[in-house]
Ligand code: SF4
């Protein structure tokens with residue numbers, strides 16, 4: 001059985017693990033990025049590489065010693081570095097003496113043959129395409145369940161009565177989803193988990209600010225890379241809404257431009273008509289939409305030196321002025337400290353409170 | 359009075375100025391340029407641009423500000439793709455938007471979008487729009503376009519003969535102008551990097567002049583015919599996405615494989631996104647050519663004269679020593 005691993009992106013590994021095992025691979029589960037991951041990544045990646053490159057490399061360097069033979073990742077085309085991550089990683093890992101190969105899943109719409117070829121390599125059980133389709137469908141449903149639960153915590157956390165309760169329950173119910181295997185079980189587990197989360201005692205009268213989160217996809221989806229900013233905001237009584245979820249994004253990028261993306265594009269059009277690669281234009285468009293929906297603020301998360309997000313930030317200054325919505329940006333790298341982040345977040349919440357008036 | 363068009367002397371100005379200046383001049387506009395970078399321009403840019411942006415973008419902001427009060431139009435093109443294969447860095451793609459939304463009081467922008475993938479006539483169409491912004495007639499635009507091409511071709515020929523962008527300016531191409539340098543029997547360095555770093559003496563702290571004063575011949579990206587660059591085989595499964603980065607990488611491979619240089623200097627901007635990749639690939643390419651010494655110079659708005667001079671001198675000495683007699 002080939003030993004496979006993949007990037008750690010939030011809780012999504014639970015679904016990918018199931019999928020890869022169904023196809024007949026032995027999965028080395030990537031650990032949650034930690035200080036050690038970062039140190040490894042920083043040591044072996046080029047100094048100016050984007051933060052996500054470093055975290056991913058660090059993750060691989062933690063899993064490769066366990067005999068990984070194949071890394072599965074997504075490619076992404078477009079004028080940004082993301083499409084080069086895989087190649088760079090392969091080169092670095094090889095030069096460190098790990099005989100790994102990297103399978104890049106390109107969007108099937110653009111490279112149908114490559115996609116099928118990659119799927120074949122990941123399918124030592126030689127399942128039929130129909131069977132593969134079933135596996136993918138179940139994994140997808142699991143991903144959706146994970147995303148839905150995460151969204152629910154964003155709503156409940158700012159209203160919880162006992163600090164930290166939501167997170168505790170969330171950790172527990174995630175395991176239920178993790179154990180679910182058949183389609184029925186997954187749906188059932190999601191329902192039970194949602195109910196359990198709703199039971200967290202809440203204060204419906206609390207004053208809650210709504211903040212939209214925009215920015216680069218990896219630092220948005222991996223809480224370990226953004227110092228759990230969403231959790232921190234929740235504890236300050238802020239309900240967050242993230243603009244990107246794996247199930248709301250893979251689809252857009254993989255199949256068709258959905259209605260939602262089109263509107264984001266339209267919203268960005270007066271400010272940034274050009275697609276920049278990465279998520280620069282989405283950051284602008286989503287900020288406009290959050291402002292129109294009456295949010296109290298927007299937070300942009302971006303890796304340090306991230307090109308599309310720097311362009312977006314320059315333009316967001318204007319969006320913020322036009323719509324009167326405060327925008328706070330964090331450029332993240334391995335030196336970003338939690339304490340500094342909390343201070344800035346507290347100031348931001350104060351700002352929103354003053355704007356709202358008594 | 360003829361309208362004035364401001365062209366910031368930064369970013370791709372160094373590659374395309376003969377075209378741009380000729381085009382607007384032939385349309386009857388008064389062309390105003392922001393001139394060479396100086397401390398004041400840099401300070402203006404640093405103040406207005408996002409702190410996390412790279413120096414070249416900050417500089418561009420400075421050049422724009424220097425021009426703003428003086429002109430009726432600002433020429434800020436959106437360069438997307440010129441070779442059907444690679445695009446420019448996302449900061450070029452969003453350049454007019456960044457300028458427009460930062461400077462509310464700026465004169466109208468001529469922000470033509472240049473992307474040859476749009477079709478056979480994408481390039482003339484883009485310039486037709488630029489001409490229309492000035493209210494020019496079709497025939498006048500066509501004429502200006504052809505003359506601009508002529509100027510650009512002459513410029514490219516001069517560059518390929520060995521002149522550098524600063525030396526091959528249209529006014530200087532007369533017989534009294536500089537001759538292409540004779541590099542035989544001399545120490546020759548490849549100085550690679552984006553034109554707005556290498557050829558902006560302020561931000562590169564006079565790198566090229568310094569090398570020349572030390573008797574070192576300089577070859578830059580612009581001196582190598584693009585034909586040869588595009589024929590250069592790449593040891594990658596996937597090409598680099600950004601035109602200038604891709605060209606820098608190809609130029610390095612070309613200079614190394616054709617054994618034309620005794621040393622290689624890569625000039626890069628602090629915080630440049632694309633260069634994170636280019637730099638790494640260059641290092642790997644250089645590993646296969648241990649005989650060619652390699653130096654990376656990272657510049658930003660704080661680069662000091664003294665530190666730079668020491669590093670360059672040390673590097674030249676290091677290359678020169680084993681080749682005593684040079
Ligand atoms: S979007 Fe940002 S982080 Fe991602 S590859 Fe591009 S520059 Fe790097």
Ligand code: SF4
Pocket residue numbers: 307412413414415447448449450552627629630631632633
């Ligand atoms: S290529 Fe690098 S230096 Fe040039 S604009 Fe882009 S980030 Fe800045």
